[in-house]
Amino acid sequence: MQQAKTLIENYYQAFNQGDMDTFLSLLCDDVVHDINQGEREQGKDTFARFMQKMNHHYREQLxxxxxxxxxxxxxxxxxxxxxxxxxxxxxxxxxxNGQKYRLPAGAFFDIRDGKVARVTNYYNLGDWIEQVDPQ
Incomplete structure (x- = not known):
């Protein structure tokens, strides 16, 4: 149990530091990524492209x-x-246009051989939209 917790803590520490090399090294090569209100993707390369896109559109700290x-x-x-x-x-x-947001979120993980084999993310998209476009 403690190894799993440490793995996920390291995953988020690397995310917060913007250290994508370390972040991606914590994933299995065939990692499954369930995107919030989106498609299921598979593979570390696909996950890396997703993160590149996210980092272009958003700056986030957890x-x-x-x-x-x-x-x-x-x-x-x-x-x-x-x-x-x-x-x-x-x-x-x-x-x-540089809108700031604060959003509760969660994630679920499968762990295999000391690495993340699946990550499923959840946040309330409607809440996020209301924060960035409160019309």
Missing amino acids: ENIVVMANEEGTRAAAEFVVLGEYLNTDEGLPEA
């Missing part, structure tokens, strides 16, 4: 991170708050 894991260390979950800035307009979403 705080108040709480990590939980099962006894076997094969599953974990995290709850956190996303502090973000909307940098560049993302297709199909409101226009970006």
